[in-house]
Amino acid sequence: MTATRIDWTREHCRLLHRIREEFARTRPFEGRTIGTGIHIEAKTVALLTTLRAGGAAVVATGNLNSTQPEAVEALRAEGVTVIGEPTKDEHEHRGYQRQLLATRPDLILDNGGDLFAQYLDDPYPGLLGGTEETTSGRMRLAPLRDKLNRPILVINDSPIKQFAENQHAVGQSTLESLLRLTNRATNGLRVTVFGYGACGRGVADNFRGAHAKVSVVEVDPVTRLRAHLDGFDTPSRDQAVATADVIITVTGARDLITADDLPLLRDGVILANAGHFPVEIDADGLLAAADAVREYQDDLATLELADGRRIHLVARGHMVNLAGPRALGNSIESMDLGFALQARCLEAVALGQVDAASSVVPVPAAIDAQVANAYLADRYQ
The missing domain is CATH 3.40.50.1480 (Adenosylhomocysteinase-like)
Known part of the structure; x- marks a missing residue:
């Protein structure tokens, strides 16, 4: 058996x-x-x-x-x-x-x-x-x-x-899930992580370990300083969004990325959420603003904009490490x-x-x- x-x-x-x-x-x-x-x-x-x-x-x-x-x-x-x-x-x-x-x-x-x-x-x-x-x-x-x-x-x-699951495990599973779902290399990619709590630290650490160039967006100035002293770039929010190849939200806050950000987003950027609730990325607003949407298996979607740019959305803003039929968490x-x-x-x-x-x-x-x-x-x- x-x-x-x-x-x-x-x-x-x-x-x-x-x-x-x-x-x-x-x-x-x-x-x-x-x-x-x-x-x-x-x-x-x-x-x-x-x-x-x-x-x-x-x-x-x-x-x-x-x-x-x-x-x-x-x-x-x-x-x-x-x-x-x-x-x-x-x-x-x-x-x-x-x-x-x-x-x-x-x-x-x-x-x-x-x-x-x-x-x-x-x-x-x-x-x-x-x-x-x-x-x-x-x-x-x-x-x-x-x-x-x-x-x-x-x-x-x-x-x-905080340290066993949020920092170590969420960071590992977010990296693993994004690799499995997209099959894209992280080497040299510019990754922006929203939030530098325990989960955000784990995500940032794991993507840095996978040879990505990681920036952190954090509203609390003391926590932002911690990210800076830990060796991460901490640019302005809009600069971090505009230069990212991958954006990962992990804050618990609502509407971190919305349709208002479409003018900033690079062609081919991947949007993923690692927070508990599917509210950090306004998936409905982004989808409604797209000129066309191409759906793939494993909970991936590509938003095609009128100017030719493509925005890739993972799991429609739900938790990336529990997305898709083969999710391991x-x-x-x-x-x-x-x-x-x-x-x-x-x-x-x-x-x-x-x-x-x-x-x-x-x-x-x-x-x-x-x-x-x-x-x-x-x-x-």
């Missing part, structure tokens, strides 16, 4: 494997329902089946343009309820999330703040709290702390998540670390080890230390 990529991934999620064995004994989620709105791909299968082993009834829905059918099939085969199908339609996506919340989960594993924000539109008794995966979700939920009034631990605020090891944090944080909430004072706050230091020690012990045993 031929094993699948999901089998390969689960075999190499070594932290989750050990937690799953422990949870099968301790059953921290017995009688609880966990609702999740997270990218459904191979590593997610390892996480959600770990929660299932801990006694949870797991109800899951995906994110925009990242749900992989084989992962859905694997989850359903192990008793996870998956709501919805792969979609790029935001209205349809919101409908799936409402269906999930209608099951009234006891714990929520959120990704972008969507589920917790919608919970406040129609609150129900019994929600214990949960986790939020992203910085963009934390920014969205932080002003709602008083209304949420439940323990919500922000995985992305863990230092482990971030590395197994980085997601194993991040998902181990998820499992331990949900365990802490379920067992009442954190209270409402921990509403939209970073992962407790004790959990960070527990996960770090487990990872290193596994490597040096």
